[in-house]
Amino acid sequence: MGKLWGGRFTKQTNHLVDEYTASIGFDQALAEEDIQGSLAHVTMLGKCGIVPQEDVETIKAGLQTVLEKIRRGDIEFSVADEDIHMNVEKNLIAEIGPVGGKLHTGRSRNDQVATDMHLYLRKRVVELAGMLHELQKSLIGQARDNLDTIIPGYTHLQRAQPILFAHHLMAYVSMFQRDIERLMDSYKRINVLPLGAGALAGTTFPIDRHFVAEQLQFDRVYENSLDAVSDRDFIVEFLSHASIIMMHLSRLSEELVLWSSTEFNFIELDDAFCTGSSIMPQKKNPDVPELVRGKTGRVYGNLMGLLTVLKSLPLAYNKDMQEDKEGMFDTVATLEGALQLFAPMIATMKVNKGRMREAVNQDFSNATDIADFLVGKGLPFRQAHEVIGKTVLYCIQQGKYLLDLTLEEFQQFSPLFDDTIYRVLQPETVVNARNVYGGTATDQVAEAIKRGEVLLSMTEQWLAEHV
Numbered sequence: 001m002g003k004l005w006g007g008r009f010t011k012q013t014n015h016l017v018d019e020y021t022a023s024i025g026f027d028q029a030l031a032e033e034d035i036q037g038s039l040a041h042v043t044m045l046g047k048c049g050i051v052p053q054e055d056v057e058t059i060k061a062g063l064q065t066v067l068e069k070i071r072r073g074d075i076e077f078s079v080a081d082e083d084i085h086m087n088v089e090k091n092l093i094a095e096i097g098p099v100g101g102k103l104h105t106g107r108s109r110n111d112q113v114a115t116d117m118h119l120y121l122r123k124r125v126v127e128l129a130g131m132l133h134e135l136q137k138s139l140i141g142q143a144r145d146n147l148d149t150i151i152p153g154y155t156h157l158q159r160a161q162p163i164l165f166a167h168h169l170m171a172y173v174s175m176f177q178r179d180i181e182r183l184m185d186s187y188k189r190i191n192v193l194p195l196g197a198g199a200l201a202g203t204t205f206p207i208d209r210h211f212v213a214e215q216l217q218f219d220r221v222y223e224n225s226l227d228a229v230s231d232r233d234f235i236v237e238f239l240s241h242a243s244i245i246m247m248h249l250s251r252l253s254e255e256l257v258l259w260s261s262t263e264f265n266f267i268e269l270d271d272a273f274c275t276g277s278s279i280m281p282q283k284k285n286p287d288v289p290e291l292v293r294g295k296t297g298r299v300y301g302n303l304m305g306l307l308t309v310l311k312s313l314p315l316a317y318n319k320d321m322q323e324d325k326e327g328m329f330d331t332v333a334t335l336e337g338a339l340q341l342f343a344p345m346i347a348t349m350k351v352n353k354g355r356m357r358e359a360v361n362q363d364f365s366n367a368t369d370i371a372d373f374l375v376g377k378g379l380p381f382r383q384a385h386e387v388i389g390k391t392v393l394y395c396i397q398q399g400k401y402l403l404d405l406t407l408e409e410f411q412q413f414s415p416l417f418d419d420t421i422y423r424v425l426q427p428e429t430v431v432n433a434r435n436v437y438g439g440t441a442t443d444q445v446a447e448a449i450k451r452g453e454v455l456l457s458m459t460e461q462w463l464a465e466h467v
């Protein structure tokens with residue numbers, strides 16, 4: 001059998017053209033979705049009396065056979081048949097004969113491919129939300145174990161104010177929560193059926209789009225047939241959300257890399273998640289977070305790539321749109337690869353509490369709090385800031401920290417100092433003084449963890465409803 005569309009042609013296609021235009025090399029990943037969509041379509045053709053019921057049964061059985069063969073790896077896809085849609089149809093006809101040719105009644109590859117992509121991404125979005133949820137669980141677990149662990153908090157990567165390590169980890173829980181919510185929200189726009197739009201204008205056959213939508217569990221059908229086949233917003237949106245997820249992962253990665261350096265020595269990643277050096281025997285490298293940081297680039301690239309493919313494209317389908325797939329597959333694989341490692345890597349990471357404490361004791365991150373102390377004694381904040389600036393400078397010159405100063409030394413800078421200052425300057429006091437909703441005080445972080453647990457169970461419920 002020649003090309004499915006060979007009737008109008010008098011010559012064979014140049015084989016380089018076959019190879020250049022084919023998408024089967026990558027869109028075979030849509031085989032399951034393609035057949036799922038075809039089964040719903042042909043069922044509808046039967047219900048609407050467009051194809052006799054008996055043929056419908058033959059076609060459905062044939063599609064099942066083709067699906068099983070594909071799963072077993074028994075089908076050799078052909079570049080001459082261009083894409084997954086025509087490869088499946090060709091194999092169906094080979095399986096059941098010319099009646100297989102009735103499957104494509106009232107349908108075009110344009111609404112077919114769009115349907116496949118919607119089915120595919122719908123599954124992936126749920127999977128990814130589940131993986132982000134696992135990562136949140138790891139982070140919350142570490143936060144629970146580190147409710148008493150204080151680290152220097154940083155701005156400009158300079159020590160700023162002491163915070164609970166748990167508070168720092170919970171910031172990532174909030175970030176990944178937004179990511180999950182973005183994916184959940186995008187589901188509404190992914191879960192719309194394009195099928196029935198035909199090539200662009202609809203179809204002359206009395207089809208029932210809502211019946212197909214119901215069978216495939218789509219919430220809605222596309223309102224406009226041109227939009228149905230031209231829309232790739234849902235993929236652009238997915239790639240944007242994926243980019244933000246990778247951006248978040250890259251920030252966490254960078255912190256893991258920094259924290260596991262000898263200079264910080266705040267954490268140690270489990271051996272199972274690190275690699276060694278072929279020349280330097282002492283090395284234990286944080287390759288996973290480094291590579292995640294690096295792979296963020298390709299996900300951004302995929303987003304820019306698709307935005308550029310779609311820019312200025314006239315309605316409706318254009319072959320350019322075949323370029324929507326590889327970036328999407330690559331993004332899904334990149335995200336899943338990263339997330340599947342991150343959840344266990346965070347769960348097993350060792351927190352070096354002693355070293356964190358040492359870092360907190362050897363810095364000036366309690367300086368704001370003595371300024372606040374003087375404010376409490378009636379000094380305007382701007383003056384208090386100046387006094388403490390001078391005190392810190394004195395400490396640096398003397399090679400001391402604030403807690404090393406005698407009361408006499410403090411009083412050189414302001415007579416308002418008394419010996420309660422030593423309690424004020426303790427890291428625990430400093431942390432717990434920030435007892436504002438969303439702040440780093442132990443009670444607040446304990447509350448934040450509780451709220452995090454509520455979010456976890458809300459996501460679990462959503463996941464259960466969207467399997």
Ligand code: ARG
Nearest residue numbers: 023083109110113317321322
């Ligand atoms: N392989 C094509 C794609 O991925 C399927 C749609 C082809 N439609 C067409 N009219 N050539 O975009």
